[in-house]
Amino acid sequence: MKIGILALQGAFIEHAKTIRQLGHEAVEVRLPADLADLAGLIIPGGESTTIGKLATEFNLIEPLRDFARAKPTWGTCAGMIFLAKDIGIDRQPILGVMDITVNRNAFGRQVDSFEIDLPVSVLGDDPFHAIFIRAPLVTGVGPGVQVLARLPDERIVAVEQDHLLATAFHPELTLDDRLHRHFLSLVEKRL
Secondary structure, three states, X not given: OEXXXXXXXXXXXXXXXXXXXXXXXXXXXXXHHHHOOOOEEEEOOOOHHHHHHHXXXXXXHHHHHHHHHHXXXXXXXXXHHHHEEXXXXXOOOOOOOEEEEEEOOOOOOHHHOEEXXXXXXXXXXXXXXXXXXXXXXXXXXXXXXXXXXXXXXXXEEEEEEOOEEEEOOOHHHOOOOHHHHHHHHHHHHHO
Protein backbone atom coordinates (compact mmCIF):
# COMPACT_ATOMS: atom_id res chain seq x y z
CA MET A 1 0.00 0.00 0.00
CA LYS A 2 1.06 3.59 -0.58
CA ILE A 3 0.79 5.61 2.62
CA GLY A 4 1.34 9.35 2.54
CA ILE A 5 3.01 11.27 5.33
CA LEU A 6 2.41 15.01 5.39
CA ALA A 7 6.00 16.25 5.15
CA LEU A 8 5.73 19.99 5.73
CA GLN A 9 7.21 20.01 9.23
CA GLY A 10 7.56 17.70 12.22
CA ALA A 11 8.23 13.99 12.74
CA PHE A 12 7.40 12.76 9.23
CA ILE A 13 10.70 10.88 8.71
CA GLU A 14 10.05 8.62 11.70
CA HIS A 15 6.56 7.71 10.46
CA ALA A 16 7.90 6.99 6.97
CA LYS A 17 10.58 4.71 8.43
CA THR A 18 8.00 2.69 10.37
CA ILE A 19 5.67 2.37 7.36
CA ARG A 20 8.60 1.11 5.25
CA GLN A 21 9.65 -1.35 7.97
CA LEU A 22 6.13 -2.76 7.85
CA GLY A 23 6.55 -3.44 4.14
CA HIS A 24 4.61 -0.55 2.63
CA GLU A 25 5.54 2.43 0.48
CA ALA A 26 5.80 5.77 2.29
CA VAL A 27 5.23 8.89 0.17
CA GLU A 28 6.16 12.34 1.48
CA VAL A 29 3.27 14.73 0.82
CA ARG A 30 4.12 18.40 0.21
CA LEU A 31 1.83 19.36 -2.67
CA PRO A 32 -1.75 18.45 -3.65
CA ALA A 33 -0.49 16.20 -6.48
CA ASP A 34 1.34 14.06 -3.92
CA LEU A 35 -2.03 12.82 -2.59
CA ALA A 36 -2.81 10.95 -5.82
CA ASP A 37 -3.00 7.15 -5.51
CA LEU A 38 -2.50 7.09 -1.74
CA ALA A 39 -4.41 4.54 0.34
CA GLY A 40 -3.99 6.47 3.60
CA LEU A 41 -2.33 9.51 5.13
CA ILE A 42 -0.47 10.27 8.35
CA ILE A 43 -0.32 13.83 9.66
CA PRO A 44 2.65 13.87 12.04
CA GLY A 45 3.46 15.69 15.22
CA GLY A 46 5.24 19.00 14.97
CA GLU A 47 3.95 22.53 15.42
CA SER A 48 0.28 22.73 14.43
CA THR A 49 0.34 26.46 13.63
CA THR A 50 3.31 25.98 11.28
CA ILE A 51 1.74 22.94 9.63
CA GLY A 52 -1.47 24.94 9.07
CA LYS A 53 0.39 27.94 7.62
CA LEU A 54 2.48 25.79 5.28
CA ALA A 55 -0.55 23.74 4.19
CA THR A 56 -2.32 27.01 3.36
CA GLU A 57 0.73 28.34 1.49
CA PHE A 58 0.98 25.17 -0.62
CA ASN A 59 -2.80 25.08 -1.32
CA LEU A 60 -3.14 21.83 0.61
CA ILE A 61 -5.98 22.60 3.03
CA GLU A 62 -8.89 21.65 0.76
CA PRO A 63 -7.13 18.66 -0.88
CA LEU A 64 -6.17 17.34 2.60
CA ARG A 65 -9.71 17.90 3.88
CA ASP A 66 -11.19 16.05 0.89
CA PHE A 67 -8.69 13.22 1.33
CA ALA A 68 -9.41 12.84 5.07
CA ARG A 69 -13.16 12.78 4.43
CA ALA A 70 -12.73 9.89 2.01
CA LYS A 71 -9.69 7.88 3.09
CA PRO A 72 -8.02 6.73 6.32
CA THR A 73 -6.08 9.53 7.96
CA TRP A 74 -4.14 9.45 11.24
CA GLY A 75 -3.07 12.55 13.13
CA THR A 76 -0.43 12.31 15.86
CA CYS A 77 0.02 15.20 18.33
CA ALA A 78 -0.12 18.28 16.06
CA GLY A 79 -1.86 16.06 13.52
CA MET A 80 -4.64 15.47 16.07
CA ILE A 81 -5.10 19.23 16.34
CA PHE A 82 -5.15 19.54 12.55
CA LEU A 83 -7.93 16.91 12.22
CA ALA A 84 -10.18 18.32 14.98
CA LYS A 85 -13.41 20.24 14.37
CA ASP A 86 -12.80 22.53 17.34
CA ILE A 87 -9.50 23.74 18.82
CA GLY A 88 -10.89 26.75 20.64
CA ILE A 89 -9.45 29.36 18.25
CA ASP A 90 -10.51 30.45 14.78
CA ARG A 91 -7.31 31.93 13.42
CA GLN A 92 -5.44 28.65 12.89
CA PRO A 93 -6.09 26.63 9.72
CA ILE A 94 -7.36 23.12 10.49
CA LEU A 95 -9.11 20.40 8.49
CA GLY A 96 -12.08 20.12 10.87
CA VAL A 97 -12.99 16.57 9.81
CA MET A 98 -12.98 14.71 13.13
CA ASP A 99 -15.77 15.30 15.64
CA ILE A 100 -13.48 16.13 18.55
CA THR A 101 -12.64 19.21 20.59
CA VAL A 102 -8.93 19.53 21.31
CA ASN A 103 -7.02 21.66 23.79
CA ARG A 104 -3.71 22.55 22.16
CA ASN A 105 -0.60 22.33 24.33
CA ALA A 106 -2.73 20.96 27.19
CA PHE A 107 0.21 19.81 29.29
CA GLY A 108 2.30 22.96 29.18
CA ARG A 109 5.76 23.65 27.86
CA GLN A 110 8.48 21.37 26.49
CA VAL A 111 9.83 20.75 30.00
CA ASP A 112 6.43 19.33 30.95
CA SER A 113 6.72 16.53 28.39
CA PHE A 114 6.40 13.00 29.78
CA GLU A 115 6.18 9.28 29.00
CA ILE A 116 3.67 6.77 30.37
CA ASP A 117 2.54 3.21 29.65
CA LEU A 118 -1.12 3.32 28.60
CA PRO A 119 -3.74 0.72 27.81
CA VAL A 120 -5.00 1.29 24.26
CA SER A 121 -8.23 -0.62 23.63
CA VAL A 122 -7.45 -1.68 20.04
CA LEU A 123 -3.98 -3.01 20.89
CA GLY A 124 -4.78 -5.82 23.30
CA ASP A 125 -3.62 -6.28 26.88
CA ASP A 126 -0.05 -5.00 26.63
CA PRO A 127 0.21 -1.26 27.38
CA PHE A 128 1.66 1.16 24.84
CA HIS A 129 4.60 3.34 25.86
CA ALA A 130 3.24 6.79 25.01
CA ILE A 131 5.53 9.80 24.58
CA PHE A 132 3.85 13.18 25.14
CA ILE A 133 5.73 16.27 23.87
CA ARG A 134 3.83 19.56 24.27
CA ALA A 135 0.82 17.38 23.60
CA PRO A 136 -2.81 18.22 22.97
CA LEU A 137 -5.73 16.68 24.84
CA VAL A 138 -9.20 15.68 23.65
CA THR A 139 -11.72 17.56 25.78
CA GLY A 140 -14.87 16.55 23.90
CA VAL A 141 -16.00 13.82 21.52
CA GLY A 142 -18.98 13.59 19.21
CA PRO A 143 -21.37 10.64 19.14
CA GLY A 144 -19.45 8.72 16.44
CA VAL A 145 -16.07 8.90 18.16
CA GLN A 146 -14.61 5.91 20.00
CA VAL A 147 -12.18 6.65 22.83
CA LEU A 148 -9.15 4.34 22.53
CA ALA A 149 -6.96 5.56 25.39
CA ARG A 150 -7.15 7.69 28.50
CA LEU A 151 -4.60 8.83 31.01
CA PRO A 152 -4.99 7.46 34.57
CA ASP A 153 -6.97 10.63 35.44
CA GLU A 154 -9.45 9.78 32.62
CA ARG A 155 -8.31 12.52 30.18
CA ILE A 156 -8.67 11.34 26.57
CA VAL A 157 -5.50 10.91 24.49
CA ALA A 158 -6.46 8.60 21.59
CA VAL A 159 -9.64 8.42 19.51
CA GLU A 160 -11.04 6.84 16.37
CA GLN A 161 -13.95 7.88 14.18
CA ASP A 162 -14.76 5.62 11.25
CA HIS A 163 -11.58 5.78 9.13
CA LEU A 164 -9.95 8.59 11.16
CA LEU A 165 -7.46 8.00 13.98
CA ALA A 166 -5.89 10.56 16.31
CA THR A 167 -3.34 10.22 19.11
CA ALA A 168 -2.06 12.98 21.38
CA PHE A 169 1.26 11.18 21.75
CA HIS A 170 4.07 10.15 19.37
CA PRO A 171 3.98 6.43 18.44
CA GLU A 172 6.61 7.07 15.76
CA LEU A 173 9.21 7.81 18.46
CA THR A 174 8.95 4.29 19.92
CA LEU A 175 9.95 0.87 18.64
CA ASP A 176 6.37 -0.33 19.15
CA ASP A 177 4.68 -0.42 15.73
CA ARG A 178 1.26 -1.64 16.93
CA LEU A 179 -0.51 1.70 16.34
CA HIS A 180 0.96 1.90 12.85
CA ARG A 181 -0.29 -1.66 12.26
CA HIS A 182 -3.71 -0.65 13.55
CA PHE A 183 -3.79 2.31 11.17
CA LEU A 184 -2.78 0.04 8.28
CA SER A 185 -5.68 -2.26 9.20
CA LEU A 186 -8.04 0.75 8.88
CA VAL A 187 -6.53 1.43 5.45
CA GLU A 188 -6.96 -2.20 4.36
CA LYS A 189 -10.64 -2.12 5.33
CA ARG A 190 -11.21 0.79 2.91
CA LEU A 191 -9.48 -0.76 -0.11
